Each structure stands twice: as structure tokens, then as C-alpha cells.
Amino acid sequence: MIRKFTKSALLLLLLALAEIATAQDGAAILEKVDANMSSDNRIFESSMTIHTKRGSRTITSKSWSEGNNKSFTEYLSPAAEKGTKMLKLEKQLWIYSPSTDRTIQLSGHMLRQSVMGSDLSYEDMMDDRKLNEIYSSEIKGQEKIGDRNTFVLLLTAKVEDAAYYTQKIWVDAERFVPLKQELYAKSGKLLKRMEMSNVIQVQGRWFPATVIYKDMLKQGDGTEFKITSIKFNQTIPPHLFTKASLKQ
Amino acid sequence: MIKFLIKGLLRDKSRSRLPIMVVAIGVTLTVFMHAYITGFMGDTIEMNARFTTGHAKVMTRAYAEDASLLPNDLALMQIEELLDSLRSLYPDMSWSPRIQFGGLIDVPDSAGETRSQGTAIGWGLELIANQDELNRLDLQKALRSGHLPRKSGDALLSNSFAGKLGIAPGDEFTLISSTMNGGMAMYNFRLSGTVHFGVEIMDRGSIIADLKDVQLALEMENAAGEITGFSNTGFYDNNQAEKLSDSFNSKFKTDDEFSPVMLSLSQQGNMGQYVQMSEVWSAYVSLIFIFAMSLVLWNAGLLGGLRRYGEVGIRLAMGESKGHVYRSMIAESVFIGIAGSVTGTAAGLGFAWLLQTYGLDISGMMQGASLMMPTIIKARITPTDFYIGFFPGVISTVIGTLLSGIGIYRRQTAKLFKELEA
Amino acid sequence: MKIALKLAWRNLTGAGLRTWLNVLVLSFSFVVIIWLKGIMTGWDHQAKTDMTQWEIGGGQYWHESYDPYDPFTLAGSHAKLPSQLENAMKAGDLTGLLLTQGAIFPEGRMMSVVIKGLDPGQSILKLPSRKLGTTASAIPAIIGNMMAKHSKLKAGDYVTLRWRNANGTFDATDVLITDIFSSNVPAVDAGQIYIPLATLQEVMLLPDEISLIVLRDKTDGWNEIPGWKYKSKAELTKQVDEMIKTKSAGQTVLYFILLLLAMLAIFDTQVLSIFRRQKEIGTYVALGYTKQQVVGLFTVEGSMHAVLAALLSAAYGLPFLAWQAKAGWTMPVDTSEFGMAIAQTLYPVYSAGLVIGTVLTVTITTAIVSYLPARKIARMNPTDALRGKLQ
Structure with missing residues (x-):
């Protein structure tokens, strides 16, 4: 009887420990993901393909970013967008268009508008905080995506101003890159899904070069985001992250 | 015979002038009113057309x-x-x-x-x-x-x-x-x-x-x-607009969701209901007016008969048959009706045209209005205006004469001279 | 005067059909004018009553930054009920609504909506708020007819509703449409969805906060509340006033033409009377009447048409108008989607002022029109008149 009791107590204890362990593991996994995905600075070129009812179009751009709060993007094509620049400092966003030679600050509800007709809003784009800063995580199990083993993490917002209350994220068990991410409303309803593919290794980091965003409430084919080249830990001249550089 | 009657009407002003004038004024009012109500009810439609729907x-x-x-x-x-x-x-x-x-x-x-x-x-x-x-x-x-x-x-x-x-x-x-x-x-x-x-x-x-x-x-x-x-x-002409959109859509509309489609004003939003309502209102108001107009002209017909009491007496005394007098008076009333209706329609259209072109500015009555409400009321001439005056104009005049003329048959030749003496 | 009236009566009845036609036309004018004006007043009443019952109550307080034309202001327009109004809230004399921007996704199409949190227990607005009290697995929601038509939703349907709470966190859930109401007030219908106030406050993380307050009755002394703008009923119904004003201004022309028509008949009758009754006129003068008295006699006779018309109007018009006021006039077209508060059936409202005013206007006009041709009498040579020699 006693033995039985000890056994079950032990089991409970173990279970509790395991619970703590998975929570810690979750945080650790997320830490690794963040380490992989964010860096002190990076320069990348990308293309974004937006599918509309009338067909699709692709926009290419080059971005420089430092930490999570500073980024500068210049659009390269198509012709109509070429030369448009975007500067993000902390919570502020400026856009410069060469055709008007104007620098415009976007704020408030304008930040909730979609970027270039994609399924992303400026706000989505601007929230560069590390996942670990916003979410506490918990391992929910393991799943296979394609031929890759993944940990399935459930992220729950620990800050008040997260755009999505919970996220489900499938992290490659070996390379620690997310392969799939689902964004949920507070009620638990699935709002957006991102599917990553084409994982490449750059300067020792694994990086998903292709992401497909999809707004799950709307009909449509979503937005495809591709990184065509990326470099980490480059020296970026500080003046790039000033409003003056927008006009250059 | 017709020529003779017309000549008589033309030469004897008292027989024709006043009756024709009355019919003409009545018809003028009817035509003008119809153009006015059409324009008035159509104003909101036109306003919507200009700003949002087009025709x-x-x-x-x-x-x-x-x-x-x-x-x-x-x-x-x-x-x-x-x-x-x-x-x-x-x-x-x-x-x-x-x-x-x-x-x-x-x-x-x-x-x-x-x-x-x-x-x-x-x-x-x-x-x-x-x-x-x-x-x-x-x-x-x-x-x-x-x-x-x-x-x-x-x-x-x-x-x-x-x-x-x-x-x-x-x-x-x-x-x-x-x-x-x-x-x-x-x-x-x-x-x-x-x-x-x-x-x-x-x-x-x-x-x-x-x-x-x-x-x-x-x-x-x-x-x-x-x-x-x-x-x-x-x-805006609803029939025309709907025909137009049918014609266009039969030519251009395809299964492709980017193919052009034409919608008449009434096919957009809630304008269809408004178009319907204004048509019904116009019809009601026109009906009321035509009815009232008919009574007035009927009365005018009666008065016209009375005016010629003496003349009829003389004609009867001279041996003209009662039937002949009666028929000729009815024939004359047809001419009076037609002449009055033609003049009245022309005048009514003239007034309506003025109101259609220049509008009636009611902004004085609308001070402080902040709504997009028409402050200028305009008439609108439609094909109906060209014939609507003829119904009360001719029919009522003739009915009036028909009724008042019955009196002819009641008159006794023996008493005629006594009447004429007076 | 008594003789004048007696003579006038005798002459009029003697003329038979002619008189009755004139009287009929005049009485017709009375009834039509009173009815049309009554419909206008009725419309005014109905539109305001409907707005009161569905939308504005006895007046409203708006949060100072609330702007109904700019949905982007909604995010910042909310506050707790001002303490001055707490007692009135407890007494049920006002109800609060919380407004926020959101979107619904019927069949994957995104439609922007204003989400309104409404107290299911409120009794100030006619909105079927008790349908928000039904407990179901999903959040109950009600929408108006027009909204239902545009979104192709029916009662019993589920639809995804998305919003962002006060912190900007996305939230979405499937709501159950528990009722579709039909209202004549587009402002409570188009682009709007109602869910229980407490639910919206909870999901928005805005406990007890509201954007606007609807009062049951007009109140004095509350006008100044810091942070809130008072909107009186008169201010909120200004649009109706303007619409009615335009319509009335336009109709005045109709009355004028109608009156002109009736006057044409009177005028014609008077001209003929004076022409045909020269001998009678001569006789009056010979009997010692002054010309002015004779003119008066004829004027009274003409004006009596209006009096008779008023009596006739009373005979058939009163029952008609009374029946209309009770049964209403149903417009033969569907008015549900007008951009304004207009009911399918309008109930005319007549005031004593309207009836008396109309009768007076018509009678006075008739008197003037009767007098005009009668002036000719004053220029007559009595001897010629007596002999009937005038043309």
C-alpha cells in the first residue's frame, strides 16, 4: 500500500518535473529559434509575391536592419515602387517616395493597413520583438513536416500588446528554424498561417528563405515572401537609420 | 358644315374667346403641374444620379x-x-x-x-x-x-x-x-x-x-x-435606362468577373424603390389634378351653354331643329376643347420649360439646411405632358356641353319669343 | 347681411349642378391639401418617433472623441459611465453602448462593421436586445434587415467576427445571428452588428466602458458632463426637419396650382353671373342698393362656394381623413431600403391649425376671386343694366 502510494507520488512528482522541464525546454527552443532568426544586424534582398484576383505581382526590396528596432528598406522593383524607402525606428515608421519627394510618417490606424496589398500589415512587419519577449512557450509534442522532425510549441502572450494572443509554431528539431507558424485570436480562432520552406544555411545560421503568409479568414492565395540573399553581422553605416537617408 | 362652325366660332368672340381661355388656362395648369411633379419627385433621383449612380x-x-x-x-x-x-x-x-x-x-x-x-x-x-x-x-x-x-x-x-x-x-x-x-x-x-x-x-x-x-x-x-x-x-427615364442596360449587358457581359456590366440607376442600391415610389406619387397627384380639372372644365362647359342661351333661343325661333342646334353646339365644343387644349398645352409646356431651365429657388425657405437637399426645384417635361391636358380639356368640355345642351330640348317654342322680348 | 346670405344661398342652389361642381372642386382642394400636409406632418412624426425609438432615445451623450462619420475614432472613444448618471442608469433611464470597429467574414469576404455592445436588458431602444440574452454556445448577435441582405446572413447563421481589443490584440470568434430586426432607421442597421454589452466590454478588455449613452427622456440640468458631449433630440433629428422642409416647400406649389384651378372655376362662374344677371343688378340699384352693396352681394355669393365646400368637405372629408389617420397610407412600394427613416405606412397627422388655416386660406382666396369680377358692377350704368343692354 505504502509502496503503491510512493510509486504514484513519485509518478506525480515526475510528471510535475516533466511539466517544468517541457516549459523550460519550450523557452530554450524558442531561444534557439530567436538566436537563429534575429541577429545584431543583417542585410537581405527579398521578393514578395502577392496574389490578387487579377493575377499576381512581385515586389523586390533590399533591407538593412540592426537589432529589432531599426530597419531600412528600399524597394527595387517593379518600376512603380522603385526607390520607395521605408525607415523604422522604434515604434515609428516613415515612408519616402521619390516621385513625390515626400517623407511621410505613418501612425495609428494607418499602420494597420496592408503593405503593398499583401496579407501583412505595417504593424505585422514592424513588430520585430523576439518571440521569447512576447510569449511564454510550452512544448506540445513532436510532428513531422515533410521529412523534418519538429517540436510543436504553443506560445502564449505574456505581454499585453501582442497582436496575436497565442501562436503555434513548428520548429525544426535539428536546425531550430520554424517551419510552420499559426497565429490565433484570443478566442482560439486561427487567423493567419505561415509556412516556411527552402531552409538555407547562411554564415552558420539556418534560415527559411521562403515564407507563405495566408489570412485564414479571407479567401485568397496569400502572400509569398522569398529571401534571395541574406548576410548577417555586416557593418551598416549608422546614418542609414536616419530620416536624411530616405531622400538619398 | 365644320367650316361653317369654325367660322362662326372665329367671328363671334363671345362664343369662343372666354371658353377657350378657360380651357386653355385649365390645361396649362394641368400640364405645368404634371411637369412640375415629375421634376419635383425626380429631383432626389437626379441628385443621386449626379453624385453616385449616374443614370x-x-x-x-x-x-x-x-x-x-x-x-x-x-x-x-x-x-x-x-x-x-x-x-x-x-x-x-x-x-x-x-x-x-x-x-x-x-x-x-x-x-x-x-x-x-x-x-x-x-x-x-x-x-x-x-x-x-x-x-x-x-x-x-x-x-x-x-x-x-x-x-x-x-x-x-x-x-x-x-x-x-x-x-x-x-x-x-x-x-x-x-x-x-x-x-x-x-x-x-x-x-x-x-x-x-x-x-x-x-x-x-x-x-x-x-x-x-x-x-x-x-x-x-x-x-x-x-x-x-x-x-x-x-x-432619368427608367424605361430607357433599363433598356439601355439590357442592351449593353447582352453585348458585353460574359462569365468573366471582370467583364463590364451596366446597371441602370434603379438597379443600384435602393434607388429602384425610390424610382418606383416617385412614379406612384406622380401618378397619384396627376390623377387628383386631372379629376379636379375635369370638374372645372365640365363646369366651364355648362357655363358656356348658358352663355349662349339667347342665341339658341333665336336659332330655335328661326326654325332650326333642336337636334341640329344640339349637335352643332357639341361639334363646336369639340373645337373649343381642342383649341383650348392646344393653346393650354403650349402655354403649360412653356411655363414648364421655364421652370425646367431656370428652376424655382426655394433656398430662402430652406435656410440653415445642411443636407444635400435640392434647393432649386425644377420641372421636367416628359412626353406625357404633350397629351395629358387633352383628356380634361376636350372630354370635360364636351361633357359639360352635352349636359347643358339637354336644356335645349326642354325649351318650348311658344315661350321663346316671350324670352326674347325681355 | 342676412338678406345677402339668403339671396346668395337661393342663387347658388338655383344654379344646381354648376354650383355643386364648383363646391366639389373647392372641397376637393380642402381635403387634398389637408391630407397631403397631414401626410408630411405624419412622416415627420414617424421619422422622429422611429429615430427616438430605435436610435437616439430622448437624447444622447457622446464620448468627446466619438465621431459617427469616422470609424477610426472609435478606438479612442470610450470611458466609464460618468458618476452623475449612475443613479439614472440604475433607474433604467439610460443605457450605454460600446462601439468598436471590426470585420465579419461571410463566405470569406471581408466586410467592415461597427460592433455595438448593447445591454440585453435595456428597454429604451426598440432593438430586440433580449435576443442577445439567449445563452448559446456562441456569442449571440443581432443585425438589421439591410445588413442581413448585404452580408447574405440569416437568423441561425454563424459568422466570423474579428476585432482588436484595447491592447491591439486580434480576437475573432464565430457569432450566432439570433435575430434579424427590421427598422426604418438605416443608422441602426447598415454596417452594424450588435452583441451583448458585457461580452464586448470583456473581450475588448474595457470593463464598464461605453462610447455613448442613450437617455430615455429629455433631461435638463445634465447637459454639462466633462468628457461627454450632449446631443439633444432636436439636434439629432435635424436632418428629418430639413428633409420635411424641402418636401413641404415643393408641395406648396402643388397647393397653389390646385387652388388656382378651383379659382378658375369660381372666376368663370362669377363672370357669367354678372353678365347674365344685369337686370337683377339694375333692379337692386333701382331698389336703393348702393353699387358697393351689390358688389358685396355678389362677393358673398361667390364666397359662399367656399363655405359650402367646407361643409361638403366635412361630410366626406372628415371620415376619409379620420380613416386615413387610423389606417394610415401604405406606400405601394417597399421602403425598407431608403436611405432615410421612412415607414411603409405613413399615418397623417392633422392639427387644428392646419385645418383652420387651410379653410381660411381657401375661403379668403375665394372671396377675393369673387370680388374681382364683381367690381365691374360698380362701373355699370344702372339704367342700361336694368334693360340688359350691357355686353
Whole structure:
């Protein structure tokens, strides 16, 4: 009887420990993901393909970013967008268009508008905080995506101003890159899904070069985001992250 | 015989002048009233037509479904070609492409950075190429400061909106919106003037610019959200508009959701119900008037018979048969009815034309009105006006004579001379 | 005067059909004018009553930054009920609504909506708020007819509703449409969805916060509450006043033409009377009447048409008008989607002022029109008149 009791107590204890362990593991996994995905600075070129009812179009751009709060993007094509620049400092966003030679600050509800007709809003784009800063995580199990083993993490917002209350994220068990991410409303309803593919290794980091965003409430084919080249830990001249550089 | 009667009528003014005048005045009133009620009831329709629906409107099928969201990504393309075919197929309508859009107006400081901002609803209209749209929206009258757009880059803003943004005519501002492809649109305008329409929604934050500028800004070269059509008569005719849209759709509409589709005013939003209601109202009011008019002219017919009491007596005394007198009087009343109706219709149309052209300004009665309510009442001449006066004009006059003439049969020859002596 | 009236009566009845036609036309004018004006007043009443019952109550307080024309202001327009109004809230004399921007996704199409949190227990507005009290697995929601038509939703349907709470966090859930109401007031219908106030406050993380307050009755002394704008009923119904004003101004022309028509008949009758009754006129003068008295006699005779018409109007008009006021006039077209508050059936409302005013106007006009041709009498040579020699 006693033995039985000890056994079950032990089991409970173990279970509790395991619970703590998975929570810690979750945080650790997320830490690794963040380490992989964010860096002190990076320069990348990308293309974004937006599918509309009338067909699709692709926009290419080059971005420089430092930490999570500073980024500068210049659009390269198509012709109509070429030369448009975007500067993000902390919570502020400026856009410069060469055709008007104007620098415009976007704020408030304008930040909730979609970027270039994609399924992303400026706000989505601007929230560069590390996942670990916003979410506490918990391992929910393991799943296979394609031929890759993944940990399935459930992220729950620990800050008040997260755009999505919970996220489900499938992290490659070996390379620690997310392969799939689902964004949920507070009620638990699935709002957006991102599917990553084409994982490449750059300067020792694994990086998903292709992401497909999809707004799950709307009909449509979503937005495809591709990184065509990326470099980490480059020296970026500080003046790039000033409003003056927008006009250059 | 007819010739003889007409001659009699013409020569004896007392027999013809007053009766014809009365019939003419009555018919004038009827015709005028009908044109007036048609115009009055149609005013709201025309107002809607000018600002939103047109008498007919061409959009893509997909745009038409979500028109309230201003989905310019679903706009019509190759509009030049479409306009050419519209103009050649339906030359009695004038066609104007329009783009409606939403966006942000950003006013720069001296360094070219954001000083003030506000959200706006925009209209791209043909303002420079021709005067049609200027006249349609009565922009000259709405102008509060500055001038109307004259050259590319000029734009109008709502008066209070410009005040809120702190900009005056001559200043530059930037429109931020999304292009037809969903890209970011930024375009500089120069504020040429400010406008006030007296409608909350339009006066709150509107930008009106030339179509070409808006096409450039939104990357909509040779594209437009809608092509509005206006009948050259200046008035909405529901039957005609519906026939027009049927004809167009049978030619152009396909299964493709980007194929153009034409909707008549009544097929857009709730305008169909309004068109119906105004038709019913017009019919009711016209009916009331025609009824009242008939009574008046009937009475006039009776009076006409009495006027000629003496004459009839003499004719009977001279041996003319009662039937003959009666028939000739009825024949005369037909002429009087026709002559009065013709004169009255002409006069009524004349007055209606004046009211159609110049309008009746009721703004004095409407002081302080802030709604987009017509302050000028206009008549509207329709084909009906050309014949509507004849029903009361001829029929009632003849009935009046028929009734009063019965008296002829009651008169006794023996008493005639006694009457005539008096 | 008594003789004048007696003579007038005798002459009029003697003329038979002619008189009755004139009287009929005049009485017709009475009834039509009173009815049309009554319909206008009725419309005014109905529109205001409907707005009161569905939308504005006895007046409203708006949060100072609330602007019904700018949905972007909604995010910042909310506050707790001002303490001055707490007692009135407890007494049920006002109800609060919380407004926020959101979107619904019927069949994957995104439609922007204003989400209104409404107290299911409120009894100030006619909105079927008790349907929000039904407990179901999903959040109950009600929408108007027009909204239902545009979104193609029916009662019993589920639809995804998305919004962002006060912190900007996305939230979405499937709501159950528990009722579709039909209202003549588009302002409570188009682009709106109602869910229980407490639910919206909870999901928005805005406990007890509201954007606007609807009062049951007009109240004095509350006008100044810091942070809130008072909107009186008169201010909120200004649009109706203007619409009615325009319509009335336009109708005045109709009354004028109708009156002109009736006057044409009177005028014609008077001209003929004077022409045919020269001998009678001569006789009056010979009997010692002054010409002015004879003119008066004829004027009274003409004016009596209006009096008779008023009596006739009372005979058939009163029952008609009374029946209309009770049964209403149903417009033969569907008015549900007008951009204004207009009911399918309008109930005319007549005031004593309207009836008396109309009768007076018509009678005085008739008197004037009767007098005009009668002036000719004053220029007559009595001897010629007596002999009937005038043309």
C-alpha cells in the first residue's frame, strides 16, 4: 500500500518535473529559434509575391536592419515602387517616395493597413520583438513536416500588446528554424498561417528563405515572401537609420 | 358644315374667346403641374444620379458586387476602348469615367515632413478635359475659396477638411493611397480650391481631382472604377435606362468577373424603390389634378351653354331643329376643347420649360439646411405632358356641353319669343 | 347681411349642378391639401418617433472623441459611465453602448462593421436586445434587415467576427445571428452588428466602458458632463426637419396650382353671373342698393362656394381623413431600403391649425376671386343694366 502510494507520488512528482522541464525546454527552443532568426544586424534582398484576383505581382526590396528596432528598406522593383524607402525606428515608421519627394510618417490606424496589398500589415512587419519577449512557450509534442522532425510549441502572450494572443509554431528539431507558424485570436480562432520552406544555411545560421503568409479568414492565395540573399553581422553605416537617408 | 362652325366660332368672340381661355388656362395648369411633379419627385433621383449612380453606370461585375468598398483593384481596364464603343452605341448618353478611392492626405512642413494628416474619400473626375462633370456636380457653386482645377496636379478639398489640415489654396499636399495593384500610391497635389456641398459625409474629408491625375496616382492608366452615363435630356427615364442596360449587358457581359456590366440607376442600391415610389406619387397627384380639372372644365362647359342661351333661343325661333342646334353646339365644343387644349398645352409646356431651365429657388425657405437637399426645384417635361391636358380639356368640355345642351330640348317654342322680348 | 346670405344661398342652389361642381372642386382642394400636409406632418412624426425609438432615445451623450462619420475614432472613444448618471442608469433611464470597429467574414469576404455592445436588458431602444440574452454556445448577435441582405446572413447563421481589443490584440470568434430586426432607421442597421454589452466590454478588455449613452427622456440640468458631449433630440433629428422642409416647400406649389384651378372655376362662374344677371343688378340699384352693396352681394355669393365646400368637405372629408389617420397610407412600394427613416405606412397627422388655416386660406382666396369680377358692377350704368343692354 505504502509502496503503491510512493510509486504514484513519485509518478506525480515526475510528471510535475516533466511539466517544468517541457516549459523550460519550450523557452530554450524558442531561444534557439530567436538566436537563429534575429541577429545584431543583417542585410537581405527579398521578393514578395502577392496574389490578387487579377493575377499576381512581385515586389523586390533590399533591407538593412540592426537589432529589432531599426530597419531600412528600399524597394527595387517593379518600376512603380522603385526607390520607395521605408525607415523604422522604434515604434515609428516613415515612408519616402521619390516621385513625390515626400517623407511621410505613418501612425495609428494607418499602420494597420496592408503593405503593398499583401496579407501583412505595417504593424505585422514592424513588430520585430523576439518571440521569447512576447510569449511564454510550452512544448506540445513532436510532428513531422515533410521529412523534418519538429517540436510543436504553443506560445502564449505574456505581454499585453501582442497582436496575436497565442501562436503555434513548428520548429525544426535539428536546425531550430520554424517551419510552420499559426497565429490565433484570443478566442482560439486561427487567423493567419505561415509556412516556411527552402531552409538555407547562411554564415552558420539556418534560415527559411521562403515564407507563405495566408489570412485564414479571407479567401485568397496569400502572400509569398522569398529571401534571395541574406548576410548577417555586416557593418551598416549608422546614418542609414536616419530620416536624411530616405531622400538619398 | 365644320367650316361653317369654325367660322362662326372665329367671328363671334363671345362664343369662343372666354371658353377657350378657360380651357386653355385649365390645361396649362394641368400640364405645368404634371411637369412640375415629375421634376419635383425626380429631383432626389437626379441628385443621386449626379453624385453616385449616374443614370446608368458601367463597372466590372466584381466591382459592382462590392461597390461600396471602392475596390479599385477590380476596376475597368481599357476604358478608352470601352468609352469609344459606349459613345458610338449610345450617342444619346454622355459617358464620364470616374474613380472613387480612399486615402490619406498628408500636409508637409517646410522640410517636406508630415505636418498634418487626415483620412479622405476621393473622387477622380474629368474636370479639365470637359465641363460636363463640373456642371453636373455644380462645383462652381460649391467652391468656397480658390479656383476649380485648371491644370494637372490641381485638386479640391472639402472646406472644413482643408481648415483642419491647416492648408490654403496654393499649398501642396500628398495623397497616400493604394494603387490598382495594391501597391503604395503617393502623389503630390496642389490645393486649387476648397468646396462645401452641405452634406456631412462629403464635407468632412473629400478630395476631388482630375481623373488623369488620379489615374497616374493610382496606376490606373486607361482604367477607372466606373463609367457613369447621363442621358443628354438631363433627366432619368427608367424605361430607357433599363433598356439601355439590357442592351449593353447582352453585348458585353460574359462569365468573366471582370467583364463590364451596366446597371441602370434603379438597379443600384435602393434607388429602384425610390424610382418606383416617385412614379406612384406622380401618378397619384396627376390623377387628383386631372379629376379636379375635369370638374372645372365640365363646369366651364355648362357655363358656356348658358352663355349662349339667347342665341339658341333665336336659332330655335328661326326654325332650326333642336337636334341640329344640339349637335352643332357639341361639334363646336369639340373645337373649343381642342383649341383650348392646344393653346393650354403650349402655354403649360412653356411655363414648364421655364421652370425646367431656370428652376424655382426655394433656398430662402430652406435656410440653415445642411443636407444635400435640392434647393432649386425644377420641372421636367416628359412626353406625357404633350397629351395629358387633352383628356380634361376636350372630354370635360364636351361633357359639360352635352349636359347643358339637354336644356335645349326642354325649351318650348311658344315661350321663346316671350324670352326674347325681355 | 342676412338678406345677402339668403339671396346668395337661393342663387347658388338655383344654379344646381354648376354650383355643386364648383363646391366639389373647392372641397376637393380642402381635403387634398389637408391630407397631403397631414401626410408630411405624419412622416415627420414617424421619422422622429422611429429615430427616438430605435436610435437616439430622448437624447444622447457622446464620448468627446466619438465621431459617427469616422470609424477610426472609435478606438479612442470610450470611458466609464460618468458618476452623475449612475443613479439614472440604475433607474433604467439610460443605457450605454460600446462601439468598436471590426470585420465579419461571410463566405470569406471581408466586410467592415461597427460592433455595438448593447445591454440585453435595456428597454429604451426598440432593438430586440433580449435576443442577445439567449445563452448559446456562441456569442449571440443581432443585425438589421439591410445588413442581413448585404452580408447574405440569416437568423441561425454563424459568422466570423474579428476585432482588436484595447491592447491591439486580434480576437475573432464565430457569432450566432439570433435575430434579424427590421427598422426604418438605416443608422441602426447598415454596417452594424450588435452583441451583448458585457461580452464586448470583456473581450475588448474595457470593463464598464461605453462610447455613448442613450437617455430615455429629455433631461435638463445634465447637459454639462466633462468628457461627454450632449446631443439633444432636436439636434439629432435635424436632418428629418430639413428633409420635411424641402418636401413641404415643393408641395406648396402643388397647393397653389390646385387652388388656382378651383379659382378658375369660381372666376368663370362669377363672370357669367354678372353678365347674365344685369337686370337683377339694375333692379337692386333701382331698389336703393348702393353699387358697393351689390358688389358685396355678389362677393358673398361667390364666397359662399367656399363655405359650402367646407361643409361638403366635412361630410366626406372628415371620415376619409379620420380613416386615413387610423389606417394610415401604405406606400405601394417597399421602403425598407431608403436611405432615410421612412415607414411603409405613413399615418397623417392633422392639427387644428392646419385645418383652420387651410379653410381660411381657401375661403379668403375665394372671396377675393369673387370680388374681382364683381367690381365691374360698380362701373355699370344702372339704367342700361336694368334693360340688359350691357355686353
